[in-house]
Amino acid sequence: MTMPAIRVRAVTKNYGALTALAGVDLEIEQGEFFGLLGPNGAGKTTLISALAGLVRPDSGVLEIMGHDVVSDYREARRNLGVVPQELVFDPFFSVRELLRIQSGYFGIRNNDDWIDEVLARLDLSHKAGANMRTLSGGMKRRVLVAQALVHRPPVIVLDEPTAGVDVELRQGLWQFVRELNRDGHTIVLTTHYLEEAETLCGRIAMLKAGKLVALDTTDNLLRRFATHSLRVNVEHTEVALALGGRANDDGWVEFDFDSYTEVEAVLARLREAGAGLREMALGEPDLERVFVELMHRV
Amino acid sequence: MSETQVHRPPSTAAVRRIQPMAADAPLTGFRTLLHKEVLRFFKVGFQTVGAPVLNALLFLLIFSHVLDRHVTVYGDVAYTRFLVPGLVMMAVLQNAFANSSSSLIQSKITGNIIFVLLPPLSYRAFYAAYVLAATLRGLFVGTGVLLVSMPFVEQSIANPLWVLVFALMGGGIMGSFGVIAGIWADKFDQLAAFQNFLIMPLTMLSGVFYSIRSLPQLWQDVSYFNPFFFMIDGFRYGFFGQSDASPWLSLGVVSACFVCLAALTLAMLARGYKLRS
Ligand SMILES: Nc1ncnc2c1ncn2[C@@H]1O[C@H](COP(=O)(O)OP(=O)(O)OP(=O)(O)O)[C@@H](O)[C@H]1O
Ligand SMILES: [Mg+2]
Numbered sequence: 001m002t003m004p005a006i007r008v009r010a011v012t013k014n015y016g017a018l019t020a021l022a023g024v025d026l027e028i029e030q031g032e033f034f035g036l037l038g039p040n041g042a043g044k045t046t047l048i049s050a051l052a053g054l055v056r057p058d059s060g061v062l063e064i065m066g067h068d069v070v071s072d073y074r075e076a077r078r079n080l081g082v083v084p085q086e087l088v089f090d091p092f093f094s095v096r097e098l099l100r101i102q103s104g105y106f107g108i109r110n111n112d113d114w115i116d117e118v119l120a121r122l123d124l125s126h127k128a129g130a131n132m133r134t135l136s137g138g139m140k141r142r143v144l145v146a147q148a149l150v151h152r153p154p155v156i157v158l159d160e161p162t163a164g165v166d167v168e169l170r171q172g173l174w175q176f177v178r179e180l181n182r183d184g185h186t187i188v189l190t191t192h193y194l195e196e197a198e199t200l201c202g203r204i205a206m207l208k209a210g211k212l213v214a215l216d217t218t219d220n221l222l223r224r225f226a227t228h229s230l231r232v233n234v235e236h237t238e239v240a241l242a243l244g245g246r247a248n249d250d251g252w253v254e255f256d257f258d259s260y261t262e263v264e265a266v267l268a269r270l271r272e273a274g275a276g277l278r279e280m281a282l283g284e285p286d287l288e289r290v291f292v293e294l295m296h297r298v
Numbered sequence: 299m300s301e302t303q304v305h306r307p308p309s310t311a312a313v314r315r316i317q318p319m320a321a322d323a324p325l326t327g328f329r330t331l332l333h334k335e336v337l338r339f340f341k342v343g344f345q346t347v348g349a350p351v352l353n354a355l356l357f358l359l360i361f362s363h364v365l366d367r368h369v370t371v372y373g374d375v376a377y378t379r380f381l382v383p384g385l386v387m388m389a390v391l392q393n394a395f396a397n398s399s400s401s402l403i404q405s406k407i408t409g410n411i412i413f414v415l416l417p418p419l420s421y422r423a424f425y426a427a428y429v430l431a432a433t434l435r436g437l438f439v440g441t442g443v444l445l446v447s448m449p450f451v452e453q454s455i456a457n458p459l460w461v462l463v464f465a466l467m468g469g470g471i472m473g474s475f476g477v478i479a480g481i482w483a484d485k486f487d488q489l490a491a492f493q494n495f496l497i498m499p500l501t502m503l504s505g506v507f508y509s510i511r512s513l514p515q516l517w518q519d520v521s522y523f524n525p526f527f528f529m530i531d532g533f534r535y536g537f538f539g540q541s542d543a544s545p546w547l548s549l550g551v552v553s554a555c556f557v558c559l560a561a562l563t564l565a566m567l568a569r570g571y572k573l574r575s
Contacts, residue, residue, distance in 0.1 A: 030315070052416055056574055074418035078318045082416055088409035092338050104330025105417035107321025114319070147413065154316040184316045 003066045005030045005155045005186035006051065011060030013046055013210075020046040021057065022210035028188060028203075030065075030154070033181045035201030035218070036190045037287075039295060042207040044190045045085050048159050052082045064155055078106065081153035083145050085160045085190075089132040095119070095143055096128045099150055106151035118146045121176050123169070138165045145173070149180075156180060157188040162196065174200060198222075198287040206294055214294050222285045227256040229283035230263055235276030243269055254283070328423035331414060335431030339397055346435060350393055351442035354385045358447055361507065371509045372540045380534075382447045383461075384506035386440045387533040390465050391526070394436035394472035395479070395497060398428045402480025403489055406572075415574065421567035425477065425560075432473030437465060453537070460536030460545060467552045468529045472497075474559040481572050500526045510542050525555045 006028040013021040020043045028034045036044050049055035051062055053069050053076070061068065067075040090098060096115065103111035119125045122142045127135060135143065145161060158177070162170045174196070181187045191197055197204060197218075204221055206214040214221060231252045234240045243266075245253035255266050263282070270277055283289075321327075339346040362378035369377040405411035414424065447453070455461055475497075483489040504526035510518050521527045522543070532548030535541035541548070567573070 054412060054415055054574055056570060074420075077416060077418040080416075084409075084412055086409050088412065090405075090410045090413065091408075092341055101330055101334050102413060102417070104333070105327050105414060105419055106319070107323070107326045107418070108319050109322050109326050111319070151319045151417075152316070153318050 003030070004028055004063075005032065005065060006188065007061070007063040007066075008047070008051075009061045011047070011050060011057045011062060013043075013050065013055060013057050019210050021050070023060070024207075024210070024212055026205060026212065026215065028186060030186050031181070031184055033178075033187045033200055033202050034189065035197040035204040036188055036207065037194065037197055037204060037291065038190075038207035041209075043210040044207055045159055046210075047207070048082060048157050048188075048190070051157065052080060053077060078151060079154050081148035081151065081156045083148045083156075083158040083161050085163075087137060087140055087144070087164070089135075089140050089143065091131070091133045094129050094131050095124060095135070095146075098132065098143065099146055102147045103150045108151060111150060114152060115146075115150065118149050121179075122146055123172060138169055141165055142169070142173070145176075154184070155186045155188070159190050160192065161189070162191060162193060170196075194287040194291055204287075206291065208295055214290075218287070221290050222287065224290075227258055228260060228285060230255045230257070230266055231281045231283055232270065232275075232277060233279040234270065235278065236274065239273045239275040240270060243273060243275075325423075327417065327419045328427050331419065331423065331427035332430055335397075335401060335427060336434060338401060339431070339435050346393070346397070347438050347442055350389055350439045351446055354389050354443040355446050357385055358382065358450065362450065371512075372538060375538060375540075376451075378451050379453060380509070380538075381507065382444065382451050382453055383534045383537045384530055385447070386443045387465070387468060387530045388501050388506050389443045390436035390440040391468050391472045391501060391529065392436075392497065393439040394432040394469040395476040395493070397435040398432040398473045398476030399480035399483070399489055399492070400476075401428070401431075402477060403483055403486065406480070406484075407486075411573065421564065421570075425474075425564055425567055428477050429470055429473035429560075429563075432476055433466060433469030436469040436472065440465060455537055456539035457536045461533060462536075463549070464529060464533035464536060464552065467549075467556055468533065471525075471529070471552070471556050471559055474556070474563045477563050478559070478566065481566060500524055501530075503527075504530050505542065506530055525551060528552050 004027040006026070008024055008026040011021050011024045012019070024047060036047070038044050046055060050057045051064065051069060053073055063069065064076040065079040067079060069076040093101065099115045100111065103109070103115065116125070119128055122145060124139065124142055124146065127139060132140065132143065141161065141164060145158070148156065161173060165173060177187055178200070189197065189201060201218055203217050204214070205212055216224070231248065231254050232240060232245070233252050237247070237251070237253060240253040241247060245255050248254050257263070257266070267277070358378070358381060361381055365377045371377060371380040402411070479489055479492045483492065503521070504524050505521065510521045510527065513521070528543065528548040528551040531541045531543050532545050532552060535545040535548070
């Protein structure tokens with residue numbers, strides 16, 4: 001029962017001279033809500049495609065729920081649902097037709113109950129009869145989510161599912177994905193909205209140039225890398241910088257510290273030096289800072 | 299994200315084991331893909347069936363008007379009667395090719411090919427569905443051509459079984475060929491080149507419009523290297539009980555072509571050539 005939902009071992013993939021995956025090792029447990037982060041071109045989609053059998057790795061092993069994605073591809077694919085990054089659709093069919101067809105590919109003929117439920121939960125019921133061509137971008141993306149779920153896969157991978165989806169729907173989508181996770185589905189998510197990842201994911205991996213540069217629980221990552229900060233807007237920036245502050249792009253000066261008890265001391269020193277405080281703000285540790293720090297450091 | 303409270307499930311929570319839905323009937327994947335491929339051309343039947351039938355009808359009207367009174371073939375077969383099976387088979391071949399090749403290249407270019415690559419469909423099911431759908435489209439158009447020719451030509455079919463066997467073989471060959479071309483081509487231009495520089499010349503020179511016995515000896519010999527000649531000649535034998543080559547020879551050549559192309563296509567699909575990079 002301790003079999004991981006996803007197991008990736010020493011996976012490499014090169015496109016000519018370009019290394020998309022440079023030996024990735026990763027295990028994701030059943031029931032996790034996992035974030036796969038990294039800048040553009042880091043290899044996130046390549047890794048997901050390798051899991052889905054769309055890309056053949058040059059070396060290494062990938063398993064879904066214990067099934068090798070090459071030698072036992074049928075079981076591996078039955079256990080996996082992938083929401084692709086690209087907004088692709090088949091213009092010949094209506095939403096319901098498409099979902100029935102997709103169910104059929106997974107061997108399921110009578111799937112209307114589950115299709116109706118998925119449509120309702122994605123707020124698409126009213127568009128069930130509409131042709132794909134007539135849907136807005138955000139609706140098409142929700143259909144992609146529905147297509148990934150037709151066979152109720154234990155492992156669900158979402159490759160930037162919220163790109164181009166409005167705020168309200170994004171909230172709705174996350175609500176749905178959380179419910180799926182609560183029901184026991186393993187969720188793997190890539191996103192460039194780091195706040196989303198921070199809120200949703202229990203554990204996070206960061207990829208950079210095809211290598212894992214961090215793999216830890218979200219809490220540990222925040223604790224390990226991020227500090228609290230005080231941001232001030234002052235009349236004499238050079239004075240604040242002389243006190244150990246860091247210049248920000250927007251002209252503010254930022255001080256890092258480990259605990260809020262240090263805030264008072266910093267403010268006192270600024271006053272004594274005559275920096276001329278105009279505005280101030282406190283910064284919580286957040287994933288964005290962890291991300292930026294990691295990407296620059298490694 | 300102020301609207302949602304922090305969720306973060308513990309990573310080691312005891313989880314309920316979710317089972318994927320079970321397949322509820324055998325061969326459902328294959329049948330669904332076949333059904334989808336057939337729907338794809340039916341939904342635009344005006345283009346995919348209507349247009350080629352009209353095309354063939356025009357050929358028939360023009361050629362028969364010009365040649366019918368002057369030419370007979372195999373002794374007493376009027377030219378128009380001779381022409382019809384060639385046009386029917388040409389329609390079968392061209393449309394079978396067009397179906398699988400255009401479906402695949404469209405799916406590749408729009409990216410929706412992933413919907414058939416993500417599910418647990420075997421490459422054999424994939425092959426069978428695309429080629430069978432292509433064959434069906436070919437048979438539909440071929441039947442359409444035969445039907446519209448009926449007001450103009452009195453036709454009798456000497457041996458329907460030969461007709462059917464060659465139509466199926468031709469559809470299978472060109473459907474496979476279309477799968478290969480659709481997977482290989484990256485752009486519509488490349489597919490058009492395939493069609494214009496290979497398939498069109500080979501069909502036109504295969505004896506659709508003439509009996510090769512009317513050709514000089516050299517060109518008769520050359521025709522024997524054109525597999526399309528055997529497809530059309532064998533098909534025509536089914537109509538008239540006469541043909542340029544022995545129907546058994548034609549059947550042998552055509553079967554060998556089909557087996558080779560099927561093996562080649564299956565090998566490509568098994569390797570994931572250009573589909574699973
Ligand atoms: N089919 C391909 N041929 C050549 N290079 C490719 C191919 N697919 C991906 N790459 C390259 O591999 C690298 C990783 O790409 P990938 O799509 O996995 O990045 P990503 O992390 O998903 O980025 P993004 O956040 O932009 O989606 C990139 O440099 C990309 O250009
Ligand atoms: Mg990507």
